[in-house]
Amino acid sequence: MTDAVDKRLVRLEELVAHQSATIEELSRQLADQWKLTERLRHEFNQMTNRFQEVEEAALGSQVPQKPPHW
Known part of the structure; x- marks a missing residue:
């Protein structure tokens, strides 16, 4: 082979x-x-579940209602 081909x-x-x-x-x-x-998705799901539990405990028997503009 030529030098140029070898270099190429x-x-x-x-x-x-x-x-x-x-x-x-x-x-x-x-x-x-x-x-x-x-890992972050798993942590987010855990935090979401914890938040829902806290919300349910705080509201007690009250049912969360959607705002009137929904």
Whole structure:
């Protein structure tokens, strides 16, 4: 092969290696974000349930009513 072709081939191999590393890093970050999102969703659901329990305890037998503009 000629020197130009060899250089081009090396450059393409370097580019593929960098892109592969970037894809792996992005995949790892996406997985981390997914775990965080799931944890926050779980915590949000727990807080929502707790709030509803507190609201029900505070209201006692009163039924929550929607505001008149609904």
